[in-house]
Amino acid sequence: MADNDISITGNLTRAPELRFTTGGTATCSFGVAVNRRYMQNSEWVDAPTQFFNCTVWGAYGENVAASLNKGDRVVVKGRLEFRKYENKDKIEVTTHDIQCDEVAVSLKFATATVERTPRTGGQTSGPAAARPSAPNPGRPADPVSSDEEPFVSLYLGHQSYRHLHMEPGF
Secondary structure (H helix, E strand, C coil): CCCCEEEEEEEECCCCEEEECCCCCEEEEEEEEECCEEEECCEEEECCCEEEEEEEEHHHHHHHHHHCCCCCEEEEEEEEEEEEEECCCCCEEEEEEEEEEEEEECCCCCCCCCCCCCCCCCCCCHHHHHCCCCCCCCCCCCCCCCCCCCCHHHHHCCHHHHCCCCCCCC
16 A cells, blocks of 8 residues: 655744634644755755645644644654645645644754643544543553653763763754
């Protein structure tokens, strides 16, 4: 079976917009600009910027809308779709759309804090998705963590860890 998978890394061109279908399913849309630089004859060359419209559905879309802002650097994985339409000036326009399977913050130039959302019992509809449901009997419980980082002791003795210098995000 042929897939049309794409992965991009770029910056949000607009704040994520959260809407709900008439059936109550959340849909989040945002734009991503992808810039590429390369070296040619000992000089940096900027390739043309590519723009993608991205869509995320359900509770995942709600999480994206609550977490990201215009300008944030993200990594997006999904299915590439091309859409043609006629704009108000009667000119045919082709857009590059991505139906997102995964959206993540790029930590190359920033830091992030992860906050887990409560699990729900199934398909979500609107803001009610934040209500926790009964635990899933077929799934083991999430591990309980403490304030102590569990893997620090593994790295304290590692040679490269002792020379690690952390810079704040940009």
